[in-house]
Amino acid sequence: MVGLPLNVASGLHRLAHERLQTKTRSVIMKNGLTVLVVDDDVAFRTRLMKAFAARGHAAHGAGTVDEAVEVAARVKPGAAVVDLKMPGGKNGLDLVSELVTRHPGIQVAVLTGYGSIATAVDAVRKGAINYLMKPLDADQILAAFDAEVSEEPPGELEGTPSLARVEWEHIQRVLTDCDGNISLAARRLGIHRRSLQRKLGKLPPLE
DSSP states (O other), rough: OOOOOHHHHHHHHHHTTTTTEEEEEGGGGOOOOOEEESSSSSHOOOHHHHHHHHTOOOOEEEEEHHHHHHHHHHHSSSSEEEEESSSSSHHHHHHHHHHHHHHHOOOEEEESSSOOOHHHHHHHHHTTTTTESOOHHHHHHHOOOTEEEEOOOOOOSSSOOOOOOOOHHHHHHHHHHHTTTTHHHHHHTOOOOHHHHHHHHHHOOOO
């Protein structure tokens, strides 16, 4: 998985939340909550589970979408932290749909090392309450669960996107399909690898 420069990641994170209206409510995380942590990175998953446990929450882990569905059926989690990129042919967005359907009321936060507006909006439409960029810690994730998203379904981004925006979105989709492999993405896009790297190194167009 390739990570975008910090300024690009920050821009994507900000844009992904532009149309989400949030409000502060009582911190339900003060009480013990059952949290499902889904990530194929064993070290990261274990570290996050320990961090949640240290804060008084019951944490359970899974390394694949299918395993996560099985664990969720057993422990009935009230919240889930789901990595976007998962092995086995299913990704984190597939799991969001499964969890929201099988466990009404569950709060799901999607984590990713890189992403795009299209992916963020798709995650929220499938039922995620937040879309967060790595790296981050347990406290940042808990804070995301404390931000209640407006019940109004996210609409399309206002205005007609510029050609630069359309190009950026297309590049992000191809890069995601290529599992972050820049060389493969460049071949599919029909451009030189260095040209793609330069495009990825720039902030995404605002409109």
